[in-house]
Amino acid sequence: MASATPTAAVVVTGTEVLTGRVVDRNGPFLAERLRQLGVDVGRVVVVGDRRDDLASALTYLLAEHDLVITSGGLGPTADDLTVEVVAGVQGRTLRRDEALEQRVRDRVADITRRRGWSTPGEVMEAGIRKQALVPEGAHVLEPVGTAPGVVLTPADGDGPPVVVLPGPPGELQPMWQAAEEDDLVRGVLARASEIRQGTVRIWGPPEAELAALLRDVEDAGGPLEEQGLEVTTCLRKGELEVVTRYAPPAAAAYDALVAALHERFGAQVFADDARSVDDVVAEALLARGESVATGESCTAGMLAARFADRPGSSAYLLGGLVTYANQAKVDLLGVPQHLLESVGAVSAEVAEAMAAGARERVGATYGIGVTGVAGPDGGTPEKPVGLVHVCLVGPSGARPLELQLGGPRDEVRLRTTIAALHLLREELAEAAGA
């Protein structure tokens, strides 16, 4: 199907992805990259390592899209059967490519040497021969790891190309760059036109308030679709995310939508340029030359690790203390023993003492203390599971936050981490405004 705006689909193979043992990162990567190129990814299909399921998914998607990309199933084991199945669907037979086989052999030898494996060459050889089988008429994409990719059109002429890529994101991403230069892929990309995407992030309001605002925007300017805006909203971990896709002629309508969001939600809008709260906080700390230290109980390092997610974070993350046991709160953070006895570890007072202790012992501008009941055990009627006290201590004093969160342990800990980042963001925004 060749529509005005080409569309693509992604097939992710692997029983480990289907069952959630591995989280797919390739579908999102390809969706975003193709959007930038003006190609809309309409669906991502995850199938297990089974011949029939993969063949059926390919057949279905080839009938509905202009380009199909597969990820995974190029390894040396017998359950890696993507190339073979794609060849079958496109009506092609596999052939041995001896020159390619030698290049794969060289890569395998190189990796074996670098990793210090003692695996005998003959054990590797069967995998090498398998990985270098390519369909007749395929354009080969040179291996990044040990598996080559291919671009393949149907043997009988007309039909969309399939791009076959390896599963590891570190291999798929560079190989996709090469695929963009392939003639068959370029033929699809040539028909694409720009799709823009804008993201606004808002901290705090319920989704229904956003729905009401969107209805007001429609009452004023007509249905969003007719304004050329494809708006999706998503509430996660307390952050409302409004993502809008539009073609360039709808830019004015999009600007009006962003203005309406700012007007309605004010300072709750923390980014209208796709920045995350992590970005906003990091930029503010860097701009002010300030630093942060953490004192964590229930999050136990998640907050510090989140700061360190970003390259260059050593400029503002000096260190932190994970004080899971009460004795560690006393020894490492200087929380007074009597406070733990009188008000308990999960309290506003202890959160503040942890923040102050982290700030002082690490010597940072700001200290953040976190203490709570992550569950599933340890809750009491007065201090139920989900009760968390966060406190920020900085040059202008203490900024406390009490949370009552629902959900399982990991959810409580993650939402606490995000709320702590927003607490620092709000402090930094006020400091900048003051």
Next chain:
Amino acid sequence: MASATPTAAVVVTGTEVLTGRVVDRNGPFLAERLRQLGVDVGRVVVVGDRRDDLASALTYLLAEHDLVITSGGLGPTADDLTVEVVAGVQGRTLRRDEALEQRVRDRVADITRRRGWSTPGEVMEAGIRKQALVPEGAHVLEPVGTAPGVVLTPADGDGPPVVVLPGPPGELQPMWQAAEEDDLVRGVLARASEIRQGTVRIWGPPEAELAALLRDVEDAGGPLEEQGLEVTTCLRKGELEVVTRYAPPAAAAYDALVAALHERFGAQVFADDARSVDDVVAEALLARGESVATGESCTAGMLAARFADRPGSSAYLLGGLVTYANQAKVDLLGVPQHLLESVGAVSAEVAEAMAAGARERVGATYGIGVTGVAGPDGGTPEKPVGLVHVCLVGPSGARPLELQLGGPRDEVRLRTTIAALHLLREELAEAAGA
């Protein structure tokens, strides 16, 4: 299609999932739960919030499976259109269910009160009315959050049921429990037969060695498929995972496979009962009444947070120190300044000093020190990006580990965390054997 063993498909809706802003947890949950019930999930399809894409995916899957489950798109905003589209595909019209509407209204009022929202009732009302529209002839699944689910067969009689569930996992999971009791779903489950799943995890060997072993098993006993074993292998973060699905008559063949894995890989096999390295380490620490403390630089809290992922981890995780800045390594962990100057922060010596410092300051049985170059910047010819030193210090001395990891920053940090867990696992296994 009603096959001997029923199969199911999952449709995950949401542009935020398609583009990777939200990671789907519902497909894996449903796949695992249905497997336990003897229903095989053949594919998971992710579609954006678009009417045509969702309708086309449903039509395709209804023709190939015995049960289709959707997640998401039940919210109050206009891009939440799953119920409407499913009704259309099944040939049903939507009707207002006033009693259900009142129950949804009560739930919304309750949540608004508990969260302290000040949103006016009329803003909420449009969403309530939308969420309580259900298709004619649907079985309603009572809301867990504010959205009811439905189970719906085609208006024209024969055809698989569609189960429509909300997107948030905290709502979907309990509602799926209710759906299992629904007559239409029970009709599918009644045709199911037991599928077992076994998982063996191995630390260290290259995937090709596993492929060679599997070929040996096939040489001895015939093709795995003919032995009744569906084996998938997956290498991730250095751990090789072998997952096998089989019906009860193939149990002996499965046991033989597990025995062959143990024979070939020995102590590298760290679990043959689906336990993770985290499980193995936690159980060993609990059994021995021992504890751990962390001193982290490049992982910056990830290792401590990973210990704390498990409920009850306060029994063995006492605390940790995140020493991102060099001064913090000196102040918080007692790393000698001269060591930092002579051999540098990323060195075996400093990793050991960090481990010893964490152990001593926190008062734990074991201390683990981690220091490395996570990148993308900070690498030098002698200490390139990906070089990491880990050290475990315990009653029997120091156990060092040098890693040279590839991949981006997050990959280096995650692989380091996993390698550190395996270092502790190996120490605990030796201590138990000694």
